[in-house]
Amino acid sequence: MSMMGCATPEGTARYGERFRDSAASDHFRHAQNLWLSSIGIGTYLGNWDETTDRRYIDAVARTIELGANVVDTAINYRFQRSERSIGQALRRLISEEAKFARDELVICTKGGYLPFDGAPPTDARRYVEDTFVHKGVANFSDIVAGSHCMTPAYLQNQLNESLANLGLSCIDVYYIHNPETQLQEVSHEEFDDRLQIAFERLEQNVAEGKIKHYGVATWNGFRVPTNAPGYHSLERMVGLAREVGGRDHNFRFIQLPFNLAMPEALVTYNQTLQGTRVTVLEAAHTLGLTVVASASLLQGKVAFGIPEAIRGPLGSLSTEAQTAIQFVRSTPGINTALIGMSRRAHVEENLQLTRVPPVSLEDYGRLFEQGAK
Numbered sequence: 001m002s003m004m005g006c007a008t009p010e011g012t013a014r015y016g017e018r019f020r021d022s023a024a025s026d027h028f029r030h031a032q033n034l035w036l037s038s039i040g041i042g043t044y045l046g047n048w049d050e051t052t053d054r055r056y057i058d059a060v061a062r063t064i065e066l067g068a069n070v071v072d073t074a075i076n077y078r079f080q081r082s083e084r085s086i087g088q089a090l091r092r093l094i095s096e097e098a099k100f101a102r103d104e105l106v107i108c109t110k111g112g113y114l115p116f117d118g119a120p121p122t123d124a125r126r127y128v129e130d131t132f133v134h135k136g137v138a139n140f141s142d143i144v145a146g147s148h149c150m151t152p153a154y155l156q157n158q159l160n161e162s163l164a165n166l167g168l169s170c171i172d173v174y175y176i177h178n179p180e181t182q183l184q185e186v187s188h189e190e191f192d193d194r195l196q197i198a199f200e201r202l203e204q205n206v207a208e209g210k211i212k213h214y215g216v217a218t219w220n221g222f223r224v225p226t227n228a229p230g231y232h233s234l235e236r237m238v239g240l241a242r243e244v245g246g247r248d249h250n251f252r253f254i255q256l257p258f259n260l261a262m263p264e265a266l267v268t269y270n271q272t273l274q275g276t277r278v279t280v281l282e283a284a285h286t287l288g289l290t291v292v293a294s295a296s297l298l299q300g301k302v303a304f305g306i307p308e309a310i311r312g313p314l315g316s317l318s319t320e321a322q323t324a325i326q327f328v329r330s331t332p333g334i335n336t337a338l339i340g341m342s343r344r345a346h347v348e349e350n351l352q353l354t355r356v357p358p359v360s361l362e363d364y365g366r367l368f369e370q371g372a373k
C-alpha cells in the first residue's frame with residue numbers, strides 16, 4: 001500500500017511547529033507555499049549493500065526526527081537502493097510508528113539516467129534491452145551517452161518506478177536528472193524540443209496527482225559560461241514550461257552544486273533576464289523558482305581544512321562540516337543545502353545547525369572581503 005498524499009502548506013507548517021522551541025529563525029523557509037528546512041538529506045554516495053541500506057534508513061529517519069523535512073534522491077542512486085531505503089524509513093516513521101505524517105515531508109527524486117536494479121548486471125546491454133527496449137519504454141536511439149534518456153515514455157516509466165520504490169502515491173519534486181548530458185549529442189534546438197515534451201508529460205503527471213512540482217537537477221548546466229556546450233538558460237527553460245503549463249506551470253525547482261569550492265551560482269553572471277546579465281540565483285528568484293544546493297560538502301572534501309578567515313565570519317562553529325554547510329544555507333537565494341549523510345553521527349553533527357540561524361548578510365559579505373585578502 002502506498003503512503004498517500006504529498007507535502008502541503010498545513011503539513012509542512014505543522015512540521016515546523018514541532019521544532020518551535022529549538023529551531024533557529026529562518027531554518028524553515030517558505031517556498032512554493034510549503035515550509036522547507038534549510039538543510040536536507042541527500043542519498044547519492046555509498047555502496048550498494050545491505051549495510052549501507054540500513055545506515056540510510058536510520059539516517060533518513062534521524063534527519064526527519066531532528067528537524068529537516070527535505071529528502072533528496074534519484075532512481076539511479078546506489079542502483080535504486082537509496083529510493084528503497086527512503087521508502088523503508090518513511091514507512092517506519094509514517095505507517096508503523098505514526099510519528100510523522102506524509103504531508104509534513106518534502107520528498108524529491110530524479111529520473112534520466114538508466115538505473116540498474118539493486119546491483120550491476122553481468123551484461124549491461126542485455127539488461128537495457130530486457131528492461132527498456134523490449135518493453136517499449138525506450139529505444140537505443142533514445143539513449144544519449146550510453147546512459148541518459150528523457151523521452152516522455154521513459155520518464156513516465158521511471159516516475160512510476162520511483163513511486164513504487166518510495167512507497168508513495170505522489171512525489172513532491174520530480175527532477176529531470178542532469179539534462180545537460182543530452183547536449184553531449186544533440187543541438188540546443190533539439191534539446192529544447194526534448195525538454196519541452198518532457199515538461200509536457202510532467203505537467204500531465206501533476207494534473208494526475210503523481211507529482212506536485214518538477215524541475216531540473218544539474219551538475220554543469222547552470223555553472224558554465226554561456227558558450228559552453230552544456231550550458232542551460234533558465235529563462236529559456238521557464239519559457240518552455242510556460243508554453244506547456246501556462247503561467248501557473250509547475251516547473252518550480254532547480255538543483256545545482258554549491259559549496260565553498262563551487263560558488264558559481266552566486267558569482268557567475270551567466271544568465272540573462274530580458275537582456276540583463278544576472279546570476280542563476282537571481283534568475284531563479286525573479287522567475288519564481290526555488291534553488292536547492294547539492295554537494296554542499298563537495299562530496300566530503302570541503303569538510304576539512306577551512307581557513308580561519310572563512311570560519312570566523314561563518315560563526316566559528318564547532319566543526320568544519322558545520323562551517324561548510326553554514327556557508328551554503330546562509331547564501332541568499334539558496335533555500336535548502338543538501339548533505340549526503342549515510343551515518344547517524346554525521347546527521348547528528350550536521351543537524352545541530354537547525355538551532356543556529358544562518359549568518360547575517362553583513363557577516364556573509366565579510367566572508368568575501370576576508371576571503372579576498
Ligand SMILES: NC(=O)c1ccc[n+]([C@@H]2O[C@H](COP(=O)([O-])OP(=O)(O)OC[C@H]3O[C@@H](n4cnc5c(N)ncnc54)[C@H](OP(=O)(O)O)[C@@H]3O)[C@@H](O)[C@H]2O)c1
Pocket residue numbers: 041042043044045046072073110177178217218219255293294295296297298299300301303321322338339340341342343346347349350
Ligand atoms: N546532479 C545532481 O543531481 C546531484 C549531484 C550531486 C549530488 N546531488 C544530491 O545532493 C546530495 C548531496 O551531495 P553529495 O552527497 O554528492 O555530497 P556532499 O553532501 O557534499 O557530501 C557527502 C559526503 O560527506 C560526508 N559527510 C556528511 N557529513 C559529514 C560530516 N559532518 N563530517 C565529515 N563528512 C561528512 C558523507 O559521509 P556519510 O555518507 O558517511 O555520512 C558523504 O560521504 C546528494 O546526496 C544528492 O542527493 C545531486
